[in-house]
Amino acid sequence: MAQDPTEETVMTTTSSCESCGMPIESGRYCGYCTDGSGALQSFEDRFARMAAWQARRDPEASRQDIERQVLDYMATMPAWRDHPTVQAR
Ligand SMILES: [Zn+2]
DSSP, rough: OOOOOHHHHTTTTTTTTTOOOOOOSSSSOOSBBBBBTBBBOHHHHHHHHHHHHHHOOTTTHHEEEEEEHHHHHTSSSTTTSSSHHHHHH
């Protein structure tokens, strides 16, 4: 998670995707979190993608740990923090 300070200064106009936190240039969501028409994908779709991504980063973790980590992360995202599944975690 080390940030290059030079890069951060250059990227001051960048906002982040409200679904996954990825830096984006404009709009609310990145291309990975939207469908072809630009609408935010469903919670189930994003959860499955993020769990798969997290499992690749941390192959030793159990499925339960992965899902917990993804829910904890999604709880910090404006697009998902009020979702019932996130609230119920
Ligand atoms: Zn995103």
